[in-house]
Amino acid sequence: MDTELPSMSSEELALFNELISNHFGIHFPEHKRKILETRLRPRLRANHVRRFIDYYLLLQFDLELELGPLTQAITNNESYFFRETLQFDALDMKCLDDLQKGGEPGRLRFLSAGCSSGEEPYSLNICLRGPLQGMSRDLMIDAFDIDQNHLAKARRAIYQPNSLRALSPSQKRMYFTALEDGSFELRSRFRHNVDFHHGNLLDAETLSGRVYDVVFCRNVLIYFTDEATRKTIDNFVHKVRPGGLLFLGHSESIIGLHSKFQAERVGQCIAYRRVDP
Numbered sequence: 430m431d432t433e434l435p436s437m438s439s440e441e442l443a444l445f446n447e448l449i450s451n452h453f454g455i456h457f458p459e460h461k462r463k464i465l466e467t468r469l470r471p472r473l474r475a476n477h478v479r480r481f482i483d484y485y486l487l488l489q490f491d492l493e494l495e496l497g498p499l500t501q502a503i504t505n506n507e508s509y510f511f512r513e514t515l516q517f518d519a520l521d522m523k524c525l526d527d528l529q530k531g532g533e534p535g536r537l538r539f540l541s542a543g544c545s546s547g548e549e550p551y552s553l554n555i556c557l558r559g560p561l562q563g564m565s566r567d568l569m570i571d572a573f574d575i576d577q578n579h580l581a582k583a584r585r586a587i588y589q590p591n592s593l594r595a596l597s598p599s600q601k602r603m604y605f606t607a608l609e610d611g612s613f614e615l616r617s618r619f620r621h622n623v624d625f626h627h628g629n630l631l632d633a634e635t636l637s638g639r640v641y642d643v644v645f646c647r648n649v650l651i652y653f654t655d656e657a658t659r660k661t662i663d664n665f666v667h668k669v670r671p672g673g674l675l676f677l678g679h680s681e682s683i684i685g686l687h688s689k690f691q692a693e694r695v696g697q698c699i700a701y702r703r704v705d706p
C-alpha cells in the first residue's frame with residue numbers, strides 16, 4: 430500500500446491560489462505551501478484522490494459540491510471575545526453620539542464582516558449596551574461569514590474557554606452561563622439584536638442595500654490578495670454610510686487605497702471614516 434503523503438508542487442500551488450483567491454480572496458504564499466497541503470490532505474482522502482492536481486480537477490468539475498468542506502479547510506477562523514479591546518473602548522458615548530448625528534434617527538446599525546463564530550458581533554452587542562443606555566437608540570447588528578459551519582456555532586452561542594481568554598472572571602460570570610461540560614453559553618440578553626447571514630466579502634450582493642454606521646472587518650484582509658482587498662473596500666463604499674466608520678484589524682491598513690475612506694484617530698486606535706468628496 431502506498432502510504433507516502435502527497436506533496437504540492439509549485440504549479441499546483443499556483444493553480445490552487447488562482448482558484449482560492451478568485452472565490453474567497455485568500456492567498457497562500459510560497460512559505461505557507463505546507464499549511465495548505467496539511468489543510469487540503471483530508472479533502473484528498475475524503476474524495477478518494479491521491480494527488481493535489483486530481484483534487485484541483487475535481488474542484489474544476491464540481492466546485493459547488495465541495496465548497497463547504499473546502500471553505501472550512503482554507504479559512505482561519507481564530508477569534509475571541511473583546512479581541513483588540515481598544516477598538517471596543519473607542520465606541521464610547523461621544524463616538525456614538527457623533528455617529529448618530531449623520532445616521533438614521535433613533536437607530537445605530539453595525540456590521541461584523543467575517544464574523545467567524547460570533548465572538549466579534551456579540552462583543553459589540555455587550556460593549557454598546559452601556560453607552561447606549563439612556564440614549565434611546567435602537568441597536569441592530571448584522572454579521573456575516575463565508576463559513577457556514579462557524580455561522581452555525583455563532584447561532585448556538587456556546588463557547589470553549591479559549592474564546593473567553595480576554596475576559597476577567599467577573600465578566601465571564603456576567604455574560605455567560607457555565608455549562609457542565611466546561612463550555613460557556615452566552616446569556617440570552619446578549620444575543621438579541623444580532624443577526625447572522627451567509628455571505629462573501631467579494632460579492633457585492635451580500636446584504637446588498639443595507640447601509641451601516643459602523644463596519645468591523647478585522648483579521649480577514651490580512652489573508653487576501655491586493656486585488657481582493659480592493660474589491661472588498663469597493664464593496665464597503667456602499668455598506669458604510671458617508672460619515673460612518675470602518676474598523677480593520679491592527680495589522681491591516683488601507684491608508685491611501687481608497688479616496689472614500691480616510692484614516693482617522695478614534696479613541697486610541699485608527700479607523701477609516703467614509704468620506705463623500
Ligand SMILES: C[S@@+](CC[C@H](N)C(=O)[O-])C[C@H]1O[C@@H](n2cnc3c(N)ncnc32)[C@H](O)[C@@H]1O
Pocket residue numbers: 452453454455504505506507508509512542543544545546548549573574575576579628629630631646647648649678
Ligand atoms: C481570523 S477570522 C476573524 C474573525 C473576527 N473578525 C475577529 O477578528 O476575531 C477570519 C474570518 O473571515 C472569514 N472569511 C474569509 N474569507 C471570507 C470572505 N471572502 N467572505 C466572508 N468571510 C470570509 C473566515 O471564514 C473567518 O471566519
